[in-house]
Amino acid sequence: MGHHTITEITEEKYHFNGRSKMIAIVLLVLGLVLAGIGAMQVQNHWNDAQTEEVATEHAEGAHHNETPAEHHGEAAGEHEAGTHDEHGANWMSRVWANLLMNSYYFLLFAVGALFFLAVNYVANAGWATLLKRIAEAMTSYIAVGFVILFAVIVLAKDQFYHWVTYFDQGLAPGDAGYDGILESKSWLLNSTSLYFLIPFIVIVWYGIRMKLRQNSIKEDQEGGLGYFRNSIRWSAGFIFFFAFSFSALSWLVIMSIDAHWYSTMFSVYNFAVTFVTSLSVMMMILLYLKNKGYMEMVSDEVVHDLGKFMFAFCVFWGYIFLGQWLLIWYANLPEETVYFAARLEGIYRPMFFVNIFMCFLLPFLVLMMRNAKRNPLVLLVAGLLILVGHWVDVYLMVMPGVVGDHASIGLLEIGTTLAFAGLFIYIVLNSLSKANLYAKNHPYILESANHDVGP
Amino acid sequence: MIDKKVQIGDKKFTLGVFNDEGKLLNAVRSLRKKEVNIFDCYTPFPVHHLDKEMGIKRTNLTVIAFICGALGTTTGFSLAYYMNVLDWPMIIGGKPMDVTVFTSFIPIMFELTVLFTAFGMVIAFFTRSSMIHGFKQDILDLRQTDDLMLLAIEVNEDQPISDDEIKSIINNEGALEIRERGQALEVTY
Incomplete structure (x- = not known):
């Protein structure tokens, strides 16, 4: 009952010992093995399915001989609607699509953590200062995550982006197959953006991340307000740059898979995914550390506030999702509905609803109660719901455009995700063990230690 | 109360x-x-x-807030469903006239949730802390x-x-x- 004011910060270091290291490495290796087996399964299955499909098509063609015009009309309609994106899909498409979605998804955690750091600096917020080192450790994944993402994009760009193959043809107006929609977007969708804009964006992010980290470490050693003030300036610059650059990145990497589609909401939608998932990952790491006996200073009040943040951004995601869906559904314009049409049929239909339930409705109800946000077990469940839900979310962004009807969830998907999780855990925990768990000379550290959210 | x-x-x-x-x-x-x-x-x-x-002790106002909100959500749904599907079915934008137009109910449901919660909380709070109209509030x-x-x-x-x-x-x-x-x-x- 009685409240004791904390006046001193204990020094604490996380030891990334053998067992945790083992778990991360085992996850990575197991994931790789599973993904390998899964890929082979996909290859075999794909070849079987291909021959079967040809056979049925022949049979149907013979059967429907009397209505060839109708059949032709349907095919043309489909072509115009833009569902031809996956026509060139082969079994490798599914492998590449998995790599793309997972490298993008895990990169989002790191980027979201960097945004969290910057926002706390700019807003002069003190409550989360004890969690600062966790966020910093998470941002260390940006470098590795980006190298993988960029390699995947460069190696398999014609698998993902049909505009790449389209622009290679260099068609003029009036030519057969000339595509006005794609031509109108050529100012962004071109190889300069792909090879230079994407690396430029992420290198600037990583540079600012390095600067913030350096300031934070030096502040630990030397103290003083100078590093804090400097970090605020860099953070403000980062947020300004982030608003534009993150939009551009999400358009280039994910939205241009469905290059014919128009949505001004998409980058905001991706931002919502980024922030809520990185908050959940932060919560997971915090719960893990507290379970291991570290971070005793982080009171229930701080955990409660982080839980509130998770809850708030679940609602934000739901709002942005509805904002995108409601307008497209109401207006019913073909160039916009094509995206949801592809996601409301076949294997994607159940996943579409699973996504809404796991990312919004269930966490909304689970995290609403006050006691839920103070109970580690409930927070763990809610965090897992959000993370798996948004995995499905990113799956739905990538798969329909790249793999089409041939997608399913098998060993390949599970294995790739596990491998990325192992890699992420290894890099983040390794970076966490490099510095003190508390930024002990941060001016707001005591505010965070004595934080109180009231009744 | x-x-x-x-x-x-x-x-x-x-x-x-x-x-x-x-x-x-x-x-x-x-x-x-x-x-x-x-x-x-x-x-x-x-x-x-x-x-x-x-x-x-911690207040129970949040429970009242939840009940008011849930009441608002159900009122919003019933209102929209009764008016647009049962009583006077209207085709708007070529949308079907059954529960699959649920999407268009969401704004109404959301607004009524907020309205009911806000009004419910104001009334509950003032009642609970005896600041409701007609009570003489002594100031020490x-x-x-x-x-x-x-x-x-x-x-x-x-x-x-x-x-x-x-x-x-x-x-x-x-x-x-x-x-x-x-x-x-x-x-x-």
Whole structure:
């Protein structure tokens, strides 16, 4: 009952010992093995399915001989609607699509953590200062995550982006197959953006991340307000740059898979995914550390506030999702509905609803109660719901455009995700063990230690 | 519904007047150590930890908020469903006239959830804290609405220590003045 004011910060270091290291490495290796087996399964299955499909098509063609015009009309309609994106899909498409979605998804955690750091600096917020080192450790994944993402994009760009193959043809107006929609977007969708804009964006992010980290470490050693003030300036610059650059990145990497589609909401939608998932990952790491006996200073009040943040951004995601869906559904314009049409049929239909339930409705109800946000077990469940839900979310962004009807969830998907999780855990925990768990000379550290959210 | 415990009525009070929230907190803490029953504290701004130190239980207002919100959601759905599907089916934008137009109900459901919760909370809060219209609200000391903090202790037989002891504890914790309720104010504004 009685409240004791904390006046001193204990020094604490996380030891990334053998067992945790083992778990991360085992996850990575197991994931790789599973993904390998899964890929082979996909290859075999794909070849079987291909021959079967040809056979049925022949049979149907013979059967429907009397209505060839109708059949032709349907095919043309489909072509115009833009569902031809996956026509060139082969079994490798599914492998590449998995790599793309997972490298993008895990990169989002790191980027979201960097945004969290910057926002706390700019807003002069003190409550989360004890969690600062966790966020910093998470941002260390940006470098590795980006190298993988960029390699995947460069190696398999014609698998993902049909505009790449389209622009290679260099068609003029009036030519057969000339595509006005794609031509109108050529100012962004071109190889300069792909090879230079994407690396430029992420290198600037990583540079600012390095600067913030350096300031934070030096502040630990030397103290003083100078590093804090400097970090605020860099953070403000980062947020300004982030608003534009993150939009551009999400358009280039994910939205241009469905290059014919128009949505001004998409980058905001991706931002919502980024922030809520990185908050959940932060919560997971915090719960893990507290379970291991570290971070005793982080009171229930701080955990409660982080839980509130998770809850708030679940609602934000739901709002942005509805904002995108409601307008497209109401207006019913073909160039916009094509995206949801592809996601409301076949294997994607159940996943579409699973996504809404796991990312919004269930966490909304689970995290609403006050006691839920103070109970580690409930927070763990809610965090897992959000993370798996948004995995499905990113799956739905990538798969329909790249793999089409041939997608399913098998060993390949599970294995790739596990491998990325192992890699992420290894890099983040390794970076966490490099510095003190508390930024002990941060001016707001005591505010965070004595934080109180009231009744 | 109205909480009788927070009504001032004709009760007799010992009042400690403070100008520092730290001193107030300490006074509350030492009084609670002697298990003195504190009637209420009046502060011009929220003081952290004060409610915990006074031993106030958590409010149930959030439950009322949830119930009001759920009521609003169901009202919104029933309203939209009754009007657009049952009573006067209308085709808007070529959309079907059954429950699959659920998407277009969501804004109504959301708005009514917010409206019901907001109104419900305002009414519940004012009722619970006896600030509802028609109640005369006694103010123990006018300065509690300005810059001073008030610690009110009811004078009755249930207190474990005598009134004088209570007064001396408040005095030791640095109160500006100690008064009985109804005593004339000696303030020059």
